[in-house]
Amino acid sequence: MSTLRDLDRQHVWHPYGPMPGRTDPLVVTDARGVRLTLADGRELVDGMSSWWAAVHGYRHPALDAALHADAVSHVMFGGLTHHPAVELATTLVEITPAPLQHVFLADSGSISIEVAVKMCLQYQRAHGRPGRTRMMTWRGGYHGDTFAAMSVCDPDGGMHSLWQGFLPQQVFADAPPAAYDGPHDTAFDEHLAAVAEQHAGELAGIVVEPVVQGAGGMRFHSPRHLRALREIADRHDLVLVFDEIATGFGRTGELFAADHAGVAPDVMCVGKALTGGYLTMAAALCTTAVAAAVSDERGGGGLMHGPTFMGNPLASRVALASVRELLRRDWRGEVEAIGEVLTAGLAPARELPGVRDVRVLGAIGVVELDHDVDVPAAQAAAERHGVWLRPFRNLIYTMPPFVSAPEDVARIAEAVVAAATDG
Structure with missing residues (x-):
């Protein structure tokens, strides 16, 4: 046998x-x-x-109880809703930076990045800039293994060089200096500003892992660079996306890595610890300005994404239990x-x-x-x-x-x- x-x-x-x-x-x-x-x-x-x-x-015990409680196993999220998903979304809005008010529940971290990129593209289309179709990021990053996510990973040192020529060509700045704190590196912030200025007419948004670059190299960088990115995004009306899939829910010493810098992104992706490892679920949170643009007829009239297991009640219940357990301790x-x-x-x-x-x-x-x-x-x-x-x-x-x-x-x-x- x-x-x-x-x-x-x-x-x-x-x-x-x-x-x-x-x-x-x-x-x-x-x-x-x-x-x-x-x-x-x-x-x-x-x-x-x-x-x-x-x-x-x-x-x-708390997460086991969430799974074993008498609950609906699954219902489609198109046209239906339920308490676990609404409670989870409300809780995420309460604990993330204040401007983030709307929650799109996704299957995985990679899919939340796909959703975030769609938000960026639809935002620019709604504002009469359909030619802005590229994302800016910095080298050394990793955002997942689906195609939009792969396109904003490090193109040379990452795991996705096999797909060069097929992936969208994004705009890459240098990797951030590998230090959590220390003297303010104005030269790097100036470099970021120059890259954004050069490509502003074709950029839809900026996406980075805040403070810690995970699978791209486990590198730490100063939160000051996040403040520079916030200023750059505002200057050029770009959607700023923070990938907090690995850093969210306390891993870096703050509840979210954005809190180290005291800035809020326009879109934040969370996952991994969201369910405490019990079930797969992630989320892309966004501001009202982004949601309004995506929902505008010029922007597409809605977000064109709908995973089969979006908002799964069991995953929502265990995610809510995980977040509450974290905050309780x-x-x-x-x-x-x-x-x-x-x-x-x-x-x-x-x-x-x-x-x-x-x-x-x-x-x-x-x-x-x-x-x-x-x-x-x-x-x-x-x-x-x-x-x-x-x-x-x-x-x-x-x-x-x-x-x-x-x-x-x-x-x-x-x-x-x-x-x-x-x-």
């Missing part, structure tokens, strides 16, 4: 890899708290929050505590040969190498320390669940250092 792993290898295509895969995945049989139980009986502390989504850990204290343990625990990596940088922000810890990671060796080292990590390119990083105990965070940090040593 074929084993589960044999069947997986024959039939299951895993992300970012060939079919069949080059390595066999670990088989998970249970997940509780911050631990993954494997088929061979081992337990691994999850240092990744399941791609940054499971901020409450696994089998959280001292999430800021949890994130600060994780950051302190990671700062201390990752410090020894600075002395390792081949390490270019070690950095921590909020509940994010990164060891950057000067060469690509030997991923199997790095993962094996982490597993020997009882931790699950997934390095990529030249990065070994962690984003622990917010509920991780100090001793678990310390173990994660030791595993990152070990992975850097072996990888």
Whole structure:
């Protein structure tokens, strides 16, 4: 009889890899708290929050209750509505920057970016500028794997160079200086202004990951650049989009990364931690000005997007439970505590040969190498320390669940250092 792993290898295509895969995945049989139980009986502390989504850990009572409560499983969102979706949208409006008043519920983070780009294009069309069809962004970014999202990812260092020639040609500024704070880099802000000025007649909007660039390189930049982008967008009447899919809901030390800069975008995309990792859901929030333009007959008369599972009641219920659970707890204290343990625990990596940088922000810890990671060796080292990590390119990083105990965070940090040593 074929084993589960044999069947997986024959039939299951895993992300970012060939079919069949080059390595066999670990088989998970249970997940509780911050631990993954494997088929061979081992337990691994999850240092990744399941791609940054499971901020409450696994089998959280409040989120379990949201799924098991007597509720409608699914109804189409066209022409119908329901309490979970309305409550969720209202809650998101309450906790995000004030100008954001309207919520489009999407299937995933990538789809929320697609929706945001459509909003930008329709906004310009409504204002009599149909020739403004390009997006401005900066290098080093990652926004997802669907086609509009791929087009605003880094065109050279990203994962989507295969599609050059097919993707829309967007406008790319240089990557922001890799520092969270420090002296104000007016030269970079001037560079952003110059790029926008040069292409203003063809730009519909600007989209960036605020403060932290995620899968494009786990780089941190100063919030000051977000204020510069806000001024640039206002000057040229561009729609400013913040991709908070990875940074939202407290990961950087503020509830949203935009809060570090004290500015509000015209569109904000959220996802990942929105449902605590339980179900797939994201959202694109926008201002009344954007919603009015998209809804104007000149702009299209409405947003031409309607996912089959948009506003799914179960996903809406668990998202609402996740957000409420986050706000109920001292999430800021949890994130600060994780950051302190990671700062201390990752410090020894600075002395390792081949390490270019070690950095921590909020509940994010990164060891950057000067060469690509030997991923199997790095993962094996982490597993020997009882931790699950997934390095990529030249990065070994962690984003622990917010509920991780100090001793678990310390173990994660030791595993990152070990992975850097072996990888």
